[in-house]
Amino acid sequence: MPTLPPAARSRVALGLTAAAALGRFELQQCRDCGTVQYPPREACQQCLSARLDWKPQSTGGELLSDTVLHHSNDLFFRERLPWRLGLVKLDCGPTVVAHLHERVAQAPGRVVVAAKLDRAGQAVLVALPDKEANMAEDRQLREFTCDPKFRKVLVTDGKTALGQAIVKALAAAGADLIWVGHSEPWKKFAGFDELKAIPQVTLLPLDVTDSKNVKEVAAEIGGKVDILVNNAEYHRTHSISSRYGVDTARAEMDVNYFGLLRLAQEFGPAMRGRGADGLASAVAWVNVLSIYALANFPPHGTFSASKAAAHSLSQCLRAEMRPAGVRVIHAFPGPIDDEWNQLLPPPKVTPTALSGAIVKALREGVEDLYPGDVAQEWLARWRDNPKALEKELST
Amino acid sequence: MSALTQLAEGLVKGKIKVVDLTETLSPEFPYISLPPEMGQAWPFRIEEVSHYDDRGPAWYWNNFSCGEHTGTHFDAPIHWVSGKDLPNNSVDTIQPERFIGPAFVVDCSKESAANPDFLLTKPYLLDWEKKHGKISPRSWVLMRTDWSKKSGDPEAYQNYDETGQHTPGPDTDAVRFLVEDRDIVGFGTESIGTDAGQAYHLRPPYPCHYYMHGAGRYGLQCLKNLDQLPPTGAIVVAAPLKIRNGSGSPLRVLALVESK
Numbered sequence: 001m002p003t004l005p006p007a008a009r010s011r012v013a014l015g016l017t018a019a020a021a022l023g024r025f026e027l028q029q030c031r032d033c034g035t036v037q038y039p040p041r042e043a044c045q046q047c048l049s050a051r052l053d054w055k056p057q058s059t060g061g062e063l064l065s066d067t068v069l070h071h072s073n074d075l076f077f078r079e080r081l082p083w084r085l086g087l088v089k090l091d092c093g094p095t096v097v098a099h100l101h102e103r104v105a106q107a108p109g110r111v112v113v114a115a116k117l118d119r120a121g122q123a124v125l126v127a128l129p130d131k132e133a134n135m136a137e138d139r140q141l142r143e144f145t146c147d148p149k150f151r152k153v154l155v156t157d158g159k160t161a162l163g164q165a166i167v168k169a170l171a172a173a174g175a176d177l178i179w180v181g182h183s184e185p186w187k188k189f190a191g192f193d194e195l196k197a198i199p200q201v202t203l204l205p206l207d208v209t210d211s212k213n214v215k216e217v218a219a220e221i222g223g224k225v226d227i228l229v230n231n232a233e234y235h236r237t238h239s240i241s242s243r244y245g246v247d248t249a250r251a252e253m254d255v256n257y258f259g260l261l262r263l264a265q266e267f268g269p270a271m272r273g274r275g276a277d278g279l280a281s282a283v284a285w286v287n288v289l290s291i292y293a294l295a296n297f298p299p300h301g302t303f304s305a306s307k308a309a310a311h312s313l314s315q316c317l318r319a320e321m322r323p324a325g326v327r328v329i330h331a332f333p334g335p336i337d338d339e340w341n342q343l344l345p346p347p348k349v350t351p352t353a354l355s356g357a358i359v360k361a362l363r364e365g366v367e368d369l370y371p372g373d374v375a376q377e378w379l380a381r382w383r384d385n386p387k388a389l390e391k392e393l394s395t
Numbered sequence: 396m397s398a399l400t401q402l403a404e405g406l407v408k409g410k411i412k413v414v415d416l417t418e419t420l421s422p423e424f425p426y427i428s429l430p431p432e433m434g435q436a437w438p439f440r441i442e443e444v445s446h447y448d449d450r451g452p453a454w455y456w457n458n459f460s461c462g463e464h465t466g467t468h469f470d471a472p473i474h475w476v477s478g479k480d481l482p483n484n485s486v487d488t489i490q491p492e493r494f495i496g497p498a499f500v501v502d503c504s505k506e507s508a509a510n511p512d513f514l515l516t517k518p519y520l521l522d523w524e525k526k527h528g529k530i531s532p533r534s535w536v537l538m539r540t541d542w543s544k545k546s547g548d549p550e551a552y553q554n555y556d557e558t559g560q561h562t563p564g565p566d567t568d569a570v571r572f573l574v575e576d577r578d579i580v581g582f583g584t585e586s587i588g589t590d591a592g593q594a595y596h597l598r599p600p601y602p603c604h605y606y607m608h609g610a611g612r613y614g615l616q617c618l619k620n621l622d623q624l625p626p627t628g629a630i631v632v633a634a635p636l637k638i639r640n641g642s643g644s645p646l647r648v649l650a651l652v653e654s655k
Binding site: 211 | 440
């Protein structure tokens with residue numbers, strides 16, 4: 001097991017993590033006097049009001065001072081010395097200690113501050129250069145992100161348009177090697193030749209409903225996979241009453257839920273064991289879920305249920321991968337623009353947009369992503385009032 | 396000496412060989428897959444229950460699941476709409492004596508190697524009878540194509556292209572001739588399906604399913620080792636699982652062959 005940065009947080013401090021998981025920068029702001037404060041506390045440091053809200057804040061700031069750490073008693077940082085830190089006066093008020101990107105010039109100077117999840121899954125503040133810079137190759141930043149550059153990736157299903165878009169996006173992002181699974185290998189699928197022509201790609205027969213096959217593939221490549229993207233999906237458009245019998249629902253569960261369980265049991269241990277395997281370690285596991293995992297969409301009722309089950313299981317996976325520092329990323333897309341959503345009106349997420357969002361999440365270290373207008377809108381409604389969303393969806 | 400004593404002696408002394416005509420059930424073995432909007436048969440899947448471990452210290456066993464039409468399997472008349480109202484049309488109600496019968500093995504291996512869409516015709520059968528004798532009533536007719544030799548390579552075995560599957564099978568006249576003029580008990584093939592891969596385009600679609608099952612006859616598919624059988628003289632034993640109202644089942648198909 002690798003060393004991890006300090007993981008303990010108070011419940012109040014988890015507010016920073018909750019926002020960072022979505023790629024947002026939020027700090028506590030007092031509803032009474034308007035003061036923005038950091039670190040998180042139970043009461044406003046200015047007026048002692050307990051009415052504190054987590055609000056998005058401007059990310060700009062002034063680097064007041066910077067230093068390089070050459071000694072630490074913390075095991076995680078001890079292994080990674082020297083380590084650069086700085087003091088940043090945020091435009092929104094508070095002064096914070098932040099990890100410093102190597103391209104940030106010595107103080108004073110302008111920086112952009114972001115809340116990133118560290119290997120322990122907790123939010124920390126990172127100061128980045130305020131101009132475009134190569135984010136992927138910074139040694140310190142790579143501790144907070146899961147950039148596919150230089151990494152080896154498994155995409156579990158290359159037969160769908162989404163799978164192919166993910167592979168292309170990963171290749172463009174500089175992934176070293178991409179294994180691409182395809183079930184029923186006797187059926188040549190649309191896009192097969194194009195996929196095969198990508199130099200980083202190796203196609204391999206993978207059927208997540210076949211335990212033996214998953215075990216064999218994991219034995220073959222499990223010790224090499226840095227990022228696993230599980231996009232294998234079975235999607236039929238049925239409610240309880242529109243399709244008699246359990247066969248379709250069972251097939252959905254077999255791929256969407258049990259498929260994930262099989263992958264997690266076979267690939268999980270190897271990836272956990274490589275959580276700190278040098279610079280190219282196992283870093284992330286992406287599950288393509290659905291916004292329907294949050295609330296059942298009755299016209300696709302059995303599919304929604306299978307995605308809710310997968311979401312729940314993936315939370316378990318997240319807990320089990322956390323000690324190894326491997327991030328489990330949940331993608332909750334709205335309806336994807338594919339044949340199984342043919343009867344749904346736009347807006348729909350295109351495979352290209354969704355794959356771009358997944359790569360972006362890996363690069364930026366986001367844990368939960370909700371790509372597409374429908375997903376964003378549902379998320380807002382669900383966070384506001386889950387019961388109201390359920391009622392709205394049932395009419 | 397009674398016939399059964401003779402049989403027993405033949406088996407013990409090795410004068411009668413038992414040829415296994417069955418493919419091994421495994422998750423890799425190719426299975427039928429229909430267009431995605433239709434209901435799908437489960438492929439063969441297997442999960443370990445215990446393996447002399449904490450889940451069961453002294454024993455090893457598995458759970459498996461599959462559709463009735465998986466691997467080497469038997470088709471009962473109730474499988475097809477044309478046979479749905481016949482008496483004794485499901486695997487549990489077929490009279491057991493129908494599971495054992497003489498086999499007539501029609502070698503189409505050369506033709507199938509040259510043309511994966513090869514169709515066995517009535518003239519081909521009549522020509523075969525000229526060489527090997529008339530096909531007798533209540534017998535199995537097995538179409539030898541050597542297709543089973545491809546079964547280790549799922550892609551070649553399924554043989555799909557944009558227009559669908561390309562595997563050999565009988566044409567409509569051949570099926571009607573075997574049922575109506577020769578009164579056979581069933582028809583067996585080495586590929587997935589007793590019908591040819593492109594049989595959807597025949598009239599009626601899937602004639603072997605349509606006429607065999609419509610006349611209360613049976614089907615065997617995914618057979619192997621047909622090249623080890625003589626054209627005539629073998630006995631086939633093909634008893635499916637006794638599934639209530641079952642439309643078919645995977646099974647072990649054996650052939651008894653007399654040594655020269």
